[in-house]
Amino acid sequence: MSEITQTLNARRLLCPMPLIRTQNAIKKLQFGEILEVICTDPGTEYDIPTWCRMYEHKLLLQEQRETVDEMVEYCFVIEKGNKEAE
Amino acid sequence: MNPENIKQPKAVALISGGLDSMLAARVIMEQGVHVEGINFYTGFCVEGHTQAIRNQDKNKPKRNNALWAAEQLGIKLHIIDIVEEYKDVLLKPKHGYGQHMNPCLDCKIFMVRKAKQWADENGFDFIITGEVIGQRPMSQRKATMPIIAKESDVGSRLVRPLCAKFLPETYPEKMGWIDRNKMHDISGRSRKPQMALAEKFAIDEYAQPAGGCCMLTNEHYSKKLVDLWQAKAANNQTRDYTLDDIIMLKIGRHFRPKENFKVIISRDEGESNFLRGYRSEFTWLELTSHDGPLTIVDGHPTEEDLLLAARMTARYSQGRDADTVEVQLTTLDGVSKILNVEPLPADEVLPQWHI
Numbered sequence: 001m002s003e004i005t006q007t008l009n010a011r012r013l014l015c016p017m018p019l020i021r022t023q024n025a026i027k028k029l030q031f032g033e034i035l036e037v038i039c040t041d042p043g044t045e046y047d048i049p050t051w052c053r054m055y056e057h058k059l060l061l062q063e064q065r066e067t068v069d070e071m072v073e074y075c076f077v078i079e080k081g082n083k084e085a086e
Numbered sequence: 087m088n089p090e091n092i093k094q095p096k097a098v099a100l101i102s103g104g105l106d107s108m109l110a111a112r113v114i115m116e117q118g119v120h121v122e123g124i125n126f127y128t129g130f131c132v133e134g135h136t137q138a139i140r141n142q143d144k145n146k147p148k149r150n151n152a153l154w155a156a157e158q159l160g161i162k163l164h165i166i167d168i169v170e171e172y173k174d175v176l177l178k179p180k181h182g183y184g185q186h187m188n189p190c191l192d193c194k195i196f197m198v199r200k201a202k203q204w205a206d207e208n209g210f211d212f213i214i215t216g217e218v219i220g221q222r223p224m225s226q227r228k229a230t231m232p233i234i235a236k237e238s239d240v241g242s243r244l245v246r247p248l249c250a251k252f253l254p255e256t257y258p259e260k261m262g263w264i265d266r267n268k269m270h271d272i273s274g275r276s277r278k279p280q281m282a283l284a285e286k287f288a289i290d291e292y293a294q295p296a297g298g299c300c301m302l303t304n305e306h307y308s309k310k311l312v313d314l315w316q317a318k319a320a321n322n323q324t325r326d327y328t329l330d331d332i333i334m335l336k337i338g339r340h341f342r343p344k345e346n347f348k349v350i351i352s353r354d355e356g357e358s359n360f361l362r363g364y365r366s367e368f369t370w371l372e373l374t375s376h377d378g379p380l381t382i383v384d385g386h387p388t389e390e391d392l393l394l395a396a397r398m399t400a401r402y403s404q405g406r407d408a409d410t411v412e413v414q415l416t417t418l419d420g421v422s423k424i425l426n427v428e429p430l431p432a433d434e435v436l437p438q439w440h441i
Contacts, residue, residue, distance in 0.1 A: 011363075012363045014333060015148075015150050016125075016127050016131075016150045016152075016153070016165050017127070017167070017329075019150060019153070019165060020127060020165050020166075020167045023164075023165060040363070042148050043148040043149055043150065045148070046148060046149040046150075046154075047149060047150045047153055050149075050153055050154070050157055051153060051163075053157070054153075054156065054157060054162055054163065055162065071359065071362075
């Protein structure tokens, strides 16, 4: 997988803030650059893939990770598509 | 010919995630207009996710309803964070509050104005809302429709497809982009016409938030917000708030035993996990001898107040019938100590403490 351009820490943010931050971060990237997003809101498991489909960004990875204090984090790796979010 | 007559017109629809805004967008899409959605996040939106923190709501779909609605419609959705700007609307509503702390009319004007700004910046021609005359006591009345159009500066570029037949002709109608006969004459609080229209469009699933999609129309939430403002005033602070402040009002049981401090006690595992994320910013308590809630103390509690908070925590734990329980108290400096306390009897949790 290509190198991650930027990592967005969206932990503790509740819907729809992780999505808003993702949307704003992607806007600043160039086509083909890669954003990693780490969330704790389980709703992002639906929202981020849906948003990627809507804007034709490529979701390279979606996974759950357990943290040292046994909390779950949701991790997404998104490649910016060439159909810019207008 | 005016070039506006030949290109495909573009409209931006306010999408809440509820049925009316979906239908309104769809009615205009049917007429060949390019529609995209816009959704504003005020911080007070009732979202599946926040509700889903609680165990009892685990079966509800965890998703952003506006995003979901947009995908059903096959349109793009733009979600805009207006948490900061919204403070002016909530703190100084020109048209006042509704039954609770809901500034519905000012809110609608603000959102339509923001949508118009977005439309201007992005080359969209008009704005769509799902408003229905007579549906909401404060903002959706025949008398308020022109006020919203005028004060938002959008004027006749605001189209309400669900009740358009009751309203004056709009600019997109004059331009021939949309046809009044293909719009509707829905009014009142009955949901039947909307359900019939949903069936026609084969929309068979939609969010139905009780009491709308805003926490400010909720009596209990409004009481907590007023309490937050009173506590700030007592500390010579303004009514300004942070996003954390207003999200915390959605979580747990809230008590104010004395003016100088507030106790928030989680109601289930989901809320405990959520409050755990705030531990470094508050004094907090948790039982070590029994299963129980996580408690956060806000304000300026004395030693005696913290002892009461510990006894209250015990009251809502599995150790409520024990003679004494062990509660770990951790203060803002990160230092912890164990308190051996007697659980507070139910009748000593005074009704006036409940916020």
